[in-house]
Amino acid sequence: VDTEDQTQLTELMEPLHAADIADLLEQLNSYDRARLIRLYDREFDGDILSELDESIREEVIATLRPQVLADAVRELESDDVVDLIEDLEEPQQEAILDALEDSDRVAVEQAMAWPEGSAGRLMQREVVMAPEHWNVGQAIDHLRNSDELPEQFYHIVLVDPRMHPIGNVTLGKLMGSRREVPLIDLTEDMFRVIPATQDEEDVAYAFNQYHLISAPVVDEEGRLAGVITIDDAMAVLDEEHEEDILRLAGVSDDSSLSDSVADTAKRRLPWLAVNLLTAILASLVISQFEETLSKFVALAVLMPIVASMGGNAGTQSLTVAVRALATKDLTGANVWRVIRREVVVGLLNGLVFAVSMGIIGLVWFNSPIIGYVIAVAMVINLMVAGLAGTVIPVVMDKMGVDPALASGTFVTTVTDVVGFFAFLGLAGMVMM
């Protein structure tokens, strides 16, 4: 396609949504990407920039001619510009700010004054509001006489004289009610005010938990500063999930498929290094039993089984705990019950696999003692796995660290060390 003429390309891209064009750009390699952008830059849409992955966004912005970039950015709403520039380097940020009209630039700069990842960054500043004492007729007339309504809005926010938001009225209710009904009688049951400094993760949780569609955001004095709608909250929820799932696997959460090889390798290195240290720790445990091992090589054959089962069971408990912490289902009220449950589950499954491994050990190595040792070690390690898999993320959460971030490595370290120690230690005691 890329060698073809500009008109044909523009025709092909015409029906595509900005998000799809962004996906297309992400899937090309950098060389083809630059060629495509240079061919396509007549109609380059600002929304494409918003939809691009961070790592590629900088590259694309650098490729675009300044004039095209300025046109693209000027089309965007102020909250999209904030989202676009907050991860860019200083010089690119300024290039974009300079391209904006004065009023937009002020709006963007005000939003950037809120901390990164806060509701203040997420909100849009255009709000449709009405004084609390108005009735339906006044609100409808006001709306019909407004020159510029926001692109998307679903509620009217009622405010008191000090600009404190006191309720939401949906446009649907407004349409369906007689003109003389006071707005205050039509407010939604479910109404939550969000402080501008609140973490966007908590905002997404509130939308999901309380089925909010939009919620007013207030500044430190409780005055209406903007509004967050469910589509923004959904995007945050999606990002948070991505972060959780990648962190659980020890992948840095700002990585993406379009990162370069060197970047990817560098980003994955730290957790592998941590894992190396913990693996060496496990090896040190094993080396304490070199004498036992040299007499009974069968132990070396079987020992990874105990460690692997413990690691697996620990990861199961861990993932359930991390997820329950994220959805606020695991709290101080039930933490002891959950821990007890995980340990008992470890005991039950430990017994099942103790019996099977005991039999396998007996048949394979024709030694009842090996069967007995692996069975007991299995029960111990699966109980420890349940305990560590729950306690470690809970403690990290209490300490204010994201439990998804490092618990995986800690849990498998515990199950490796306990697994090798229990198996080889028991074998040493019984067999020597």
Next chain:
Amino acid sequence: VDTEDQTQLTELMEPLHAADIADLLEQLNSYDRARLIRLYDREFDGDILSELDESIREEVIATLRPQVLADAVRELESDDVVDLIEDLEEPQQEAILDALEDSDRVAVEQAMAWPEGSAGRLMQREVVMAPEHWNVGQAIDHLRNSDELPEQFYHIVLVDPRMHPIGNVTLGKLMGSRREVPLIDLTEDMFRVIPATQDEEDVAYAFNQYHLISAPVVDEEGRLAGVITIDDAMAVLDEEHEEDILRLAGVSDDSSLSDSVADTAKRRLPWLAVNLLTAILASLVISQFEETLSKFVALAVLMPIVASMGGNAGTQSLTVAVRALATKDLTGANVWRVIRREVVVGLLNGLVFAVSMGIIGLVWFNSPIIGYVIAVAMVINLMVAGLAGTVIPVVMDKMGVDPALASGTFVTTVTDVVGFFAFLGLAGMVMM
């Protein structure tokens, strides 16, 4: 609290949202839960049932007196009833259907005719629509004269004479336009029609990708059958993420914190059993080298390090691939580039850890040969980890199996087998 009087309890619970009451019930043990429900049942809200975890929902429904249950269910909208009953056992389903009014029961039964997990189950059947030739004035008058508008609606769906949806008009646009403007001039740019048979996972993806707020659902003949709004899509997105994260850890995805110990143990057993088989496979590989091991016990001490590093690197690649498949960022167009990238990343990080482990092996065991063997085995295993971590989920996805479901076990099996084989095999060749 539970031993206290009913009035005080009702007062305490009054300000709570149904979702919070549901969370509260989930955190109690069954005995306290039953007592609380019996005390509170005068005002039991149907929404609480919708918010409850499946495992507890059956228990709560069994605890409620039939009259209270009937009252609670009758308040709900038909799509919430569908969501409520689709996971219940037959007798409970019928008890709830019988409690509904005739018209509601028919609506619920029609929705249940669509396959589980489809858009047809997710949609609400109450749609506000208008013929394509109407203008703003006609639409406003129609809305203002309707007796019963849905609780929540944000768009008017335009339909042609054959009831095919052709566009969405937001209430905001309707409010802000003059009466004589034709509705067809106000339709949203972003308009997607969803077939009722489409998988809810794809529905959630479309809402997230295209920033939809609501979308009409059509039956097999393309006629308007209902509408899905973003809050439903957000709930599905959240469930899908939960499913992915739990499946990656080998936890069955319908498990929850409030399951009983026996249920939990039973649900976690299958993946542990699979893991046992693969661990035994790895042990069989080790047992091929018993002779080498009995001569050099140091190998037994170091061999888990190679396997563990491979398992970790493989999980990193795997998680990135599973996530990229879910967000449709990994496609046929870039799969070879991604595979090549992962292998090269494995090579680079393999070289880094080969050097460090080579030195550690040399210093610890004072043997250059052990250092050399572990270094080479490390590079091989990390490259294989990158390959297996990408190819396995891609192949599973092609075969129509959820790549999150079982790939973790497969990938670590590969890295364990390759890790032990490369390390012990090389050692055998070099040292014997």
